[in-house]
Amino acid sequence: MTPPPPRVPGLPLLGNALPMMGDVQRFFVDTYHRLGPVYRVKALNQAFVIMAGQRANRFLLEHGEDVFSSEVSFGGLNREFGMRVHVLRGRPHRHLRKVLATGLSRDLLAARWDDVVRETEQTFDGWRGRRALPVVDACQRLAAAQLSVAFTGASSAARFATLRSAFELVLDVTIAGKWPAAALRLPTYRRARAEILAFARDALADRAAHPTGGPRDLLDQALDAVDENGVEYPLDVRAGMALQGYFAGVNTVAYLYSFMLRALLDNPAVLERVTNEVGAEPITWERLRELPALRGLVLETLRVYPPAPGSARTVTRAFDFEGRHIAEGRRVLVATCVPHHLEEFFPEPDRFDIDRDFTAGRRASVYAPFSVGGHTCLGAGMTEVLAVATAALLVRHLTVTPTHPGRPLRITATPGPNPGRRFLVDLA
Template sequence: MTLPPAAPGIPVLGNALRMMGDVQQFFVDTYREMGPVYRVKALNQAFVIMAGERANRFLLERGDEVFSSEESFGGLNREFGMRVHVLRGRPHRHLRKVLATGLSRDLLAARWDEVVAETTRTFDSWAQRRELPVVDGFQRLAAAQLSVALTGASSAARFETLRWAFELVLDVTIAGKWPPLVLQRPAYKRARAEILAFARDALAERAAHPTGCTPDLLDRALAAVDENGDPYPLDVRAGMALQGYFAGINTLAYLYSFMLHALLANPGVRQRVTAEAGSEPLTFDRLRHMPALHGLVLETLRVYPPAPGSARTVTRAFDFEGFRVEEGRRVLVATSVPHQLPEHFPDPARFDIDRDFAAARKASVYAPFSVGSHTCLGAGMTEVLAVATMALLVQRLTVTAARPGRPLRVTATPGPNPGKRFRVRAEGRPLSTPSRHSR
C-alpha cells in the first residue's frame, strides 16, 4: 500500500495560506481535486486529510480503535484540566456522561428567565452603539449566556483574560500557529493561574453555599466521581467548571455571527424568521414551534460548520481507500465535506432553510459537530440557544451591514469565523408587548 498523494502547495508554506482562510472550502475543493485521502503541509505541520462520506463512517466505526486525541487536545487537559478531550474508552464515556448532565437543555429551561434577560440587555446596549464588531459582541454575549445558564453567575469581569488565554492555548496546541514556548511567558502564566483560581473559587463558593435549585455544572462537578467511583482530582473538577464558563463560547459566537450574515445576505429568510419570532414574549416552550429559525440554525451549520475537521493521531496503521496511513501520522477527518456535495445536499450553494436534515444526520453526512465518541457535548444546547438568540435579536433590533457590499472573509483560527472585518449597525425596534419571559 502506498502513502496518500500530496496536495499541491507552495514552497515552505505548503497549503498554509489556503488553510488559514476558509478551511472548509479548502477541504471541499481539495477533495474534488485529490479524492478522499491526501496529504497537506502547513508550515511545520503535516496532516493526512480524510474526507467524504466513507471517512465519516470510518471515524464513527473505527475512530476509537486507531486514533488518539492526546496530541491535538492534550493542551486543554494540561493547561485547564479538561480531561474529557483526551480520554478513551470507558473513562471517556463516563466523564462525557457526567458532563452531559451539566450541559442539558433542562438546565437551560430552568434558568430561562435569566438567560433571556441577559440576552435582551446585551441587544439593547447594541442599539446605543454606532458600529458593532460582530464576533466580539457575540463572544461576550455567549460567555454571559453560558455562565448564567450553566453556573448561575456571570464571568463577564474575567472575559478578556479567559478569551485571550484560552484562544492562545488553542492556537498553540491545536492550530500550531505559535510554538509551545509561548505558553511559558509570564503574562500567560499569570492569566492561567487567575483562570484556575477563578474556577476553584467558584467550586468552593458553591460547596459552602448550595443553591438548592436544579443541579448545574458546578453541582455536578462537586459531586462527580470517576468510572471507579473515586472523586475526580480538583484540577479535573475545575476543568469541568471551565467547560461552562468558557469552553463553548467560540462555537456559539461564530454560529451567531454566521447566522446574522446569512440573514443579511438572504432577505427572504430574514423576513420569515422575523415574522415567526413575532413580538410575543419568547418562552422556552415557544422554541419548539419555530421551524424557520430551526432551519436557519441547521442550514448555517451546514454552510459554516464550527468543526469542519476532527484532528487525531494514528495509534495503529490502517488502510483507507487504497492508501496506507501510518502509525504516528496526524490525521484530520474533514467531517463536513459532505455538506457541500450535491449527492447529499442538492444544489449545495443555495442557502435553503427548508432542507430535511433528518436522514443526513442519521447517515453521518450532516456533521457540523463531528461524529463518533468525541462529538461536541454541547451540540444540543448550542442549537437551542442559537434559535433563541436569533429570535430575540430580530424582535429587538434592526441590523444593517456597516460596510454594504463587502464580501465575507472567513478566517480559520481559532475556529472558522467571519473575522474582525464583519461589522454591523443596529437600531432598536419598538416592542408592542410587555417584556415577560416566563417559561
C-alpha cells in the same frame, strides 16, 4: 504495498498554510473534488492527513476508538486546564462525558431560561444605536454571558477577556500550530492561566459553602464527580470540568451567531420570514418548538458555516483507507463537514435554504456540524436551542444593517472558522 495519500501541492516553507488560514472548509471541499477522499497537507510546521467524505465520517464513527487518539491534539487543554475528557478513551471517556453531559443539558437551559433571556435582552439593549459593532467580538461576549448564566447561574463577564485570550492561545499553540509551545511560557499567559484556575477553584469552593438549592448545574456536577471506579476526581480535573462548558461553548456559539447574522443580511427573504415567524408573542421555552423557520436558519447556518469542520486525531495503529496507507503516528484530520457541500447529499449546496430536511443527513453521518462518534460536542443540543432563541430575540429587538454593504465575506480559520474582524454592523 498500499501507497500513502497524495500530497496537496503548496508553496515552499508555507505549504498549504495560506488557503487553510482562510476558508478552510472550502479548501477541504475543493481538494476532495480534485484529489479524492484522502490526501496530505502541510501548513508551516504542521502536517496532516485529511480524510473526507461520507466514508471518512463512518470510519471515524465505527473505528475511531480503535485507531485514533486525541492526546496530541487536545493534550494541551488537559495539561493547562485539567480538561481530561478530551484525551480519555474507552470506558473512562464515556463515563466522564456522561457526568459532564448532565451539566451541559437542555434541561438545565430550560430551568434557567428566564435568566438567560434577561441576560440576552440586556446585551441587545446595549448594542442598540452602535455603529461599526465588531460582530465576532460582540457575539463572543454575548455567548460567554449566556453560557455562564446557564451553566453556573452567574455571569463571567468580568473575566471575559482573560478567559478568551488564554483559551485561544492554548488552541493556537496545541491544535492550530500557529505559535510555538514557548508561547505558553510567557509571563502574561502564565498569569492569565493562574487567574482562570483560581477563578474555577473559588467558584467550586463558593458553591460547596453556599448550595443554591436550584437545578444541579456544572458546578454541582464537578463538586460531586467521581471517576468510573468511584474515586473522586483530583481538584484540577474538577476545576477543568467547571470551565468545560465555557471553553467548549463560547467560540462555537459565538461563531454560529456571527454567521447567522451574516446569513440574514445576505438573504433578505429569510430575514423577513423569520421576523414574521417571531411575531409579538413572548419567546418562551415551550414556544421554541414552534419556530420552524428559525430552526431551519440555525441548521442551515451550521451546514454552510460549520464551527468545527474537522476532528483532529493521531493514529495509534496503522490502517488503510480508500486504497491509501496511513501510518502509525500520523496526525489526521477527519474533515467531517465536507459532505455538507456535496451535491449528492445536499442539492445545490451553495444555496442557502432553510427548508432543508436534515433528519436523513444526521442518520447517514453526512450532516455533522459537531463531529461524529465518541467525541461529538457535548453541548450540541443546547447550542442549537440557544441559537434559535438568540436569533428570535435579535430580530425582535434590533434592526441590523452592514456597516460596509457589499464587502465580501472573508472567513478566517483560527481559533475556529469565523467571519473575522472586518465584519461590522450598525444597529438600531
